[in-house]
Amino acid sequence: MNKKIVASLVMIGSMVALATGATIAYFSDQVSDTGNTIAAGTLSLAVNGSHNTATDTFHVSNLVPGGWQTAQGAGGVALKNTGSTHGDAWFTIANVVTSGDGSLANLVQPVCELNDPPYGHTYTPANYSITQLSGYKVDVGTINPGQTVDVYCYNLWPNGTPTVDNAAQGETITYDVVFHLDQIIP
Amino acid sequence: MKRKLLIARNAIFGLLVLYALFIILTSIGLFGGRAYVVRSGSMSPKIGVGALVFDSKSSHYKIGDVITFHRAGFTDPVTHRIVKISKGTAGKPVYTVKGDANTAADSQTVKPGDIIGKVNHSIPYIGYADVFIKTLPGLLICILIPAVIIVYHEVLSIAKEVTALKIAKTKSKSRRSKAIRLSKLESQKQVSKIVASILFLVLLGLFVAQTSSASLSDQVTATRNSVTAAPRH
Numbered sequence: 146m147n148k149k150i151v152a153s154l155v156m157i158g159s160m161v162a163l164a165t166g167a168t169i170a171y172f173s174d175q176v177s178d179t180g181n182t183i184a185a186g187t188l189s190l191a192v193n194g195s196h197n198t199a200t201d202t203f204h205v206s207n208l209v210p211g212g213w214q215t216a217q218g219a220g221g222v223a224l225k226n227t228g229s230t231h232g233d234a235w236f237t238i239a240n241v242v243t244s245g246d247g248s249l250a251n252l253v254q255p256v257c258e259l260n261d262p263p264y265g266h267t268y269t270p271a272n273y274s275i276t277q278l279s280g281y282k283v284d285v286g287t288i289n290p291g292q293t294v295d296v297y298c299y300n301l302w303p304n305g306t307p308t309v310d311n312a313a314q315g316e317t318i319t320y321d322v323v324f325h326l327d328q329i330i331p
Numbered sequence: 332m333k334r335k336l337l338i339a340r341n342a343i344f345g346l347l348v349l350y351a352l353f354i355i356l357t358s359i360g361l362f363g364g365r366a367y368v369v370r371s372g373s374m375s376p377k378i379g380v381g382a383l384v385f386d387s388k389s390s391h392y393k394i395g396d397v398i399t400f401h402r403a404g405f406t407d408p409v410t411h412r413i414v415k416i417s418k419g420t421a422g423k424p425v426y427t428v429k430g431d432a433n434t435a436a437d438s439q440t441v442k443p444g445d446i447i448g449k450v451n452h453s454i455p456y457i458g459y460a461d462v463f464i465k466t467l468p469g470l471l472i473c474i475l476i477p478a479v480i481i482v483y484h485e486v487l488s489i490a491k492e493v494t495a496l497k498i499a500k501t502k503s504k505s506r507r508s509k510a511i512r513l514s515k516l517e518s519q520k521q522v523s524k525i526v527a528s529i530l531f532l533v534l535l536g537l538f539v540a541q542t543s544s545a546s547l548s549d550q551v552t553a554t555r556n557s558v559t560a561a562p563r564h
Contacts (some may be wrong), residue, residue: 237438317558
């Protein structure tokens with residue numbers, strides 16, 4: 146057969162094969178629904194209006210066993226997404242430093258709630274002490290561009306055994322709270 | 332002069348073919364590497380949103396390397412830069428990674444087994460084409476319609492070739508030379524067809540390229556928080 150005819154036939158065959166392959170790939174991609182979007186934009190988090198470090202946010206003094214106290218000052222933080230894309234907010238406790246034998250960190254339970262309607266949604270897991278929350282990822286959820294989520298926090302010291310509670314008296318814990326905002330890619 | 336032009340044309344053509352083959356083969360994971368469309372901007376300005384990156388496996392990774400890796404809880408692999416290497420369990424390295432545009436390193440570290448490869452080079456903006464091709468209009472405009480046009484032309488050229496062959500079999504000398512002219516004309520047209528099919532192949536390569544994210548993240552640390560227990564009475 147003529148060479149040119151063979152070349153044309155080969156071309157037709159490969160085009161049909163490639164087009165079929167692409168169509169199959171298109172439909173299977175629709176099923177698995179993976180990454181058909183590109184997310185341009187910026188993401189930036191502000192905690193109480195600060196983009197760098199927020200200092201002296203949560204302070205509680207004179208905490209007693211069986212009691213609870215709101216953090217002094219605002220009693221909470223305002224997390225604002227100042228970027229242009231949606232973000233997933235979460236926080237964790239880091240760099241816990243204790244005076245004394247360190248037992249207070251195992252007893253005090255920080256509780257953080259949503260300070261907006263609907264009230265009563267708690268972010269922190271129940272009965273988790275500062276020690277347990279150290280390195281634990283506490284999810285706050287999605288914050289849309291321009292949106293602010295108010296988080297209200299207090300510290301709880303449930304009654305324990307007197308010996309343990311007594312040992313912790315007079316102790317001080319200092320710690321960092323690291324707030325994260327991660328981009329959500331649709 | 333004409334000869335030089337011809338050489339230049341062939342050289343460009345050859346490069347295009349190699350490039351098309353390279354994109355397609357890496358897209359489907361040959362050469363031990365892969366191509367990924369970066370869907371977000373944490374590696375900008377070095378790797379912008381919509382860039383196509385080419386990854387290849389490496390025996391060891393160093394600080395400063397941009398790597399693509401699997402991350403637990405994410406369907407898409409992530410492309411970020413290694414900023415720290417520490418020793419993990421059993422002496423295996425643990426990589427801390429960070430997006431160039433992010434303020435802090437990622438909280439999740441990367442194990443050697445999760446690394447897909449190291450980014451060798453990237454082409455900006457091509458990913459936008461990829462995203463378009465993966466839509467139904469994109470599939471029609473970039474792949475199915477060109478394929479139909481190419482097939483149609485090939486069918487026509489087969490018909491012409493058959494006619495030319497028939498004419499050539501006749502004894503008339505003038506008709507035979509006409510047939511040869513027709514045939515030459517066909518082979519000149521062939522070049523544009525090949526260029527068209529290369530474009531088509533590149534697009535198809537993009538179609539099969541996977542996506543990777545370079546997720547933006549920001550963090551703010553609230554320092555010096557304290558809890559003080561009441562003093563002992």
